[in-house]
Amino acid sequence: MRRFFDRLTQARSGRSSHRSSEDDADARDAMADGQRPATDGGVPTGAGTGDGTGSDATPTDEAGALGRGLARLDDRFGEDFVESSPFWLPPFLLMGFFVYGAIAWNVLISLTDYEGFGNADYSQLDFEMYARAFGDPTVVQAAINTFVLLIAFTGICLVLGMLIAILVDRNVRFDNTLRTIYLLPMSLSFVVTAQFWLWMYDYNNGIVNQLLGVVNLGPYNFIGNPRLVLGAVVFALVWQFSGYAMVVYLAALRAIPSEHFEAAKVDGASIPRMYWRVIVPQLKGATISAAVVLMVFALKAFDFLYSLVGGYRPPNGADILATKMVREAYQNTNWAYGSAIAVLLFLMALGVIGPYLAHQYRNDNL
Amino acid sequence: MAQLSLDHLTKVFTDDDGSDIVAVDDVTVNIEDGEFLVLVGPSGCGKSTTLRMVAGLETVTSGDIRLGEESIADQKPQDRDIAMVFQSYALYPHMTVRENMSFGLEESTDMSDDEIHERVEDAADLLGIPELLGRKPGELSGGQRQRVALGRAIVRDPEVFLMDEPLSNLDAKLRSQMRTELQRLQEDLDTTTMYVTHDQTEAMTMGDRIAVLDAGELQQAGTPLECYHRPANRFVAGFIGEPSMNFFDATVEGDRLITDAFDYPLTEEMREAVDGANGVTLGIRPEDIEVAADDSPTGGDEFGTTVDVVEPMGNENAVYLGFDEDPTDTFVATVGGMRRIDAGERVVACFPSDAIHLFDDASGDALHNRSLADAEDAGAEPRV
Numbered sequence: 001m002r003r004f005f006d007r008l009t010q011a012r013s014g015r016s017s018h019r020s021s022e023d024d025a026d027a028r029d030a031m032a033d034g035q036r037p038a039t040d041g042g043v044p045t046g047a048g049t050g051d052g053t054g055s056d057a058t059p060t061d062e063a064g065a066l067g068r069g070l071a072r073l074d075d076r077f078g079e080d081f082v083e084s085s086p087f088w089l090p091p092f093l094l095m096g097f098f099v100y101g102a103i104a105w106n107v108l109i110s111l112t113d114y115e116g117f118g119n120a121d122y123s124q125l126d127f128e129m130y131a132r133a134f135g136d137p138t139v140v141q142a143a144i145n146t147f148v149l150l151i152a153f154t155g156i157c158l159v160l161g162m163l164i165a166i167l168v169d170r171n172v173r174f175d176n177t178l179r180t181i182y183l184l185p186m187s188l189s190f191v192v193t194a195q196f197w198l199w200m201y202d203y204n205n206g207i208v209n210q211l212l213g214v215v216n217l218g219p220y221n222f223i224g225n226p227r228l229v230l231g232a233v234v235f236a237l238v239w240q241f242s243g244y245a246m247v248v249y250l251a252a253l254r255a256i257p258s259e260h261f262e263a264a265k266v267d268g269a270s271i272p273r274m275y276w277r278v279i280v281p282q283l284k285g286a287t288i289s290a291a292v293v294l295m296v297f298a299l300k301a302f303d304f305l306y307s308l309v310g311g312y313r314p315p316n317g318a319d320i321l322a323t324k325m326v327r328e329a330y331q332n333t334n335w336a337y338g339s340a341i342a343v344l345l346f347l348m349a350l351g352v353i354g355p356y357l358a359h360q361y362r363n364d365n366l
Numbered sequence: 367m368a369q370l371s372l373d374h375l376t377k378v379f380t381d382d383d384g385s386d387i388v389a390v391d392d393v394t395v396n397i398e399d400g401e402f403l404v405l406v407g408p409s410g411c412g413k414s415t416t417l418r419m420v421a422g423l424e425t426v427t428s429g430d431i432r433l434g435e436e437s438i439a440d441q442k443p444q445d446r447d448i449a450m451v452f453q454s455y456a457l458y459p460h461m462t463v464r465e466n467m468s469f470g471l472e473e474s475t476d477m478s479d480d481e482i483h484e485r486v487e488d489a490a491d492l493l494g495i496p497e498l499l500g501r502k503p504g505e506l507s508g509g510q511r512q513r514v515a516l517g518r519a520i521v522r523d524p525e526v527f528l529m530d531e532p533l534s535n536l537d538a539k540l541r542s543q544m545r546t547e548l549q550r551l552q553e554d555l556d557t558t559t560m561y562v563t564h565d566q567t568e569a570m571t572m573g574d575r576i577a578v579l580d581a582g583e584l585q586q587a588g589t590p591l592e593c594y595h596r597p598a599n600r601f602v603a604g605f606i607g608e609p610s611m612n613f614f615d616a617t618v619e620g621d622r623l624i625t626d627a628f629d630y631p632l633t634e635e636m637r638e639a640v641d642g643a644n645g646v647t648l649g650i651r652p653e654d655i656e657v658a659a660d661d662s663p664t665g666g667d668e669f670g671t672t673v674d675v676v677e678p679m680g681n682e683n684a685v686y687l688g689f690d691e692d693p694t695d696t697f698v699a700t701v702g703g704m705r706r707i708d709a710g711e712r713v714v715a716c717f718p719s720d721a722i723h724l725f726d727d728a729s730g731d732a733l734h735n736r737s738l739a740d741a742e743d744a745g746a747e748p749r750v
Contacts, residue, residue: 084510259456262421264458266528269473270444284460
């Protein structure tokens with residue numbers, strides 16, 4: 001063990017000298033032959049040289065080939081590529097297999113005609129299922145519903161969250177209590193939210209209709225009416241998640257130095273103008289990250305709809321791709337068709353995440 | 367252009383537990399049209415609070431702020447014709463320099479875009495930053511940001527500039543450079559300026575007048591040299607000047623001052639000044655102490671001392687001296703930088719009687735200030 005650390009420090013110093021050295025190709029070769037393999041953890045046999053004294057000596061070629069290969073990997077993928085592999089390789093493989101492997105398999109199944117019992121037949125691959133999906137009005141409607149849910153839910157959550165965050169940030173009374181009250185629904189499970197919004201939306205006794213009755217409106221059949229149900233679902237989800245948007249915005253607002261508010265005031269801006277021109281633009285980062293998380297929640301609204309009705313068939317007018325996909329696959333055993341819908345949903349999710357990842361990558365945050 | 371007057375200005379903060387904290391206590395000071403007034407004092411003395419009240423960022427507890435003849439104490443910040451430069455610059459990070467500088471004009475005036483454009487260009491030229499107009503604050507160095515922050519105030523062409531330690535985030539060299547530049551700029555623009563700093567070099571060099579604050583109270587307002595040579599009280603004497611004035615607690619006995627370490631003979635003039643005072647403090651500035659390298663004090667105002675520590679500054683040496691009678695009680699004197707002086711050396715320190723300040727122990731007020739034989743206002747009656 002001691003020897004290992006000795007070599008490690010040696011390799012380190014060797015590397016730092018290599019950084020400053022003009023002639024770095026030579027230095028790199030020397031390292032590759034002499035010291036580098038010793039640091040590569042899992043290859044003790046190849047590490048014959050590099051014991052204390054030999055740091056500057058021309059290396060003998062015992063471990064040459066392996067060492068050179070590893071050094072080349074390091075050169076190609078960045079420093080410490082090989083040394084760090086014990087840490088990133090296992091999760092990399094697990095993720096690769098269970099997430100990306102599963103996605104790939106799903107795509108493969110969607111190209112077959114697999115349905116009912118038995119095994120998939122991979123000999124004939126075509127896009128028949130996709131054609132069927134695009135021609136299926138229920139899928140198109142589900143896609144539209146998903147999209148509407150995504151946009152409406154995210155948009156309303158962001159606007160509401162920002163307004164509440166600004167109020168809380170301006171030290172309205174009881175701001176801490178308010179903050180807790182708004183954030184609390186976030187800790188509830190979808191199942192709970194769905195159940196009690198089901199009660200609240202109840203046609204006869206629900207509190208929403210009772211309240212609307214006070215101002216001589218309704219009663220409305222929020223769940224049964226296909227024109228209202230999507231709005232009702234969005235409202236319930238907004239209730240649950242606007243607190244999250246608030247917390248993200250609040251953190252961003254608190255990070256803006258108070259001098260910016262003061263400078264804007266002294267510059268002559270009214271309070272709405274100050275927020276609009278100075279503060280809100282500085283919340284761009286918070287908006288992006290909150291929006292991505294909220295959109296992902298919107299795509300996961302399956303849980304909510306599932307527990308709303310206790311089954312795969314959501315109320316008319318609230319069918320989204322996720323429920324449609326599960327219904328096709330597990331109720332109707334149309335495995336290939338379900339997979340095709342899943343791929344469409346995946347592409348939608350990618351459409352949400354992709355730009356964000358690209359943005360982060362451009363800003364060197366990835 | 368207008369005169370800015372603070373009239374018995376007071377600010378009281380109420381703490382969470384209900385106790386009151388007086389941050390600014392009955393400050394009255396007039397800033398003439400075009401004058402550069404520096405508010406100076408140690409941290410927490412209320413100087414920034416005073417400035418923020420003038421800016422409208424803090425409410426006024428009592429007293430009044432007048433700009434010209436008009437009271438602005440109850441106006442919103444956006445209605446007061448002022449521009450402020452913040453310590454952290456407070457540039458809007460998402461806007462370019464041009465947008466930062468235009469913002470105030472867009473919000474507070476109904477100028478056309480062309481006029482604003484022109485004003486911004488002019489201000490940028492004045493500050494030598496026209497090439498930065500398209501950049502964002504994040505791409506600028508500290509000194510450049512400083513200029514942009516100044517530019518943002520200048521384009522507004524306000525009645526009053528308020529500056530809250532605008533140079534404190536710069537490194538020493540840039541700070542002294544910006545100091546002269548800011549002074550020149552203020553002279554050119556001839557705008558009434560209120561400048562807050564804790565740095566007494568800035569206070570001494572930049573201000574037409576300085577106002578020294580301590581614990582929320584105005585200690586003295588006067589020209590820098592007045593505050594230096596004729597401090598109103600012990601606080602001002604100790605705060606202005608680097609290294610600061612030496613103080614010795616003393617009691618008056620007949621025509622002598624008795625301290626722990628030495629006796630000092632009083633002149634006739636001083637005796638009158640200290641008449642009736644019980645305990646007094648003797649003050650003398652380090653540069654007024656004459657240090658002679660011989661070993662035989664003649665008595666009177668000369669004392670035998672031993673050099674404790676020498677701090678060479680290059681242009682001068684700060685020498686810490688201990689009295690023979692009480693070597694632990696050291697005081698500081700400055701001597702020329704070329705003079706060779708070593709720790710442990712025995713020297714004679716002379717406190718010339720015309721350089722002595724005397725302060726009342728109880729009130730801290732100056733009883734007697736040094737005589738300014740060659741200054742214009744020489745021969746003025748010592749302030750009592």
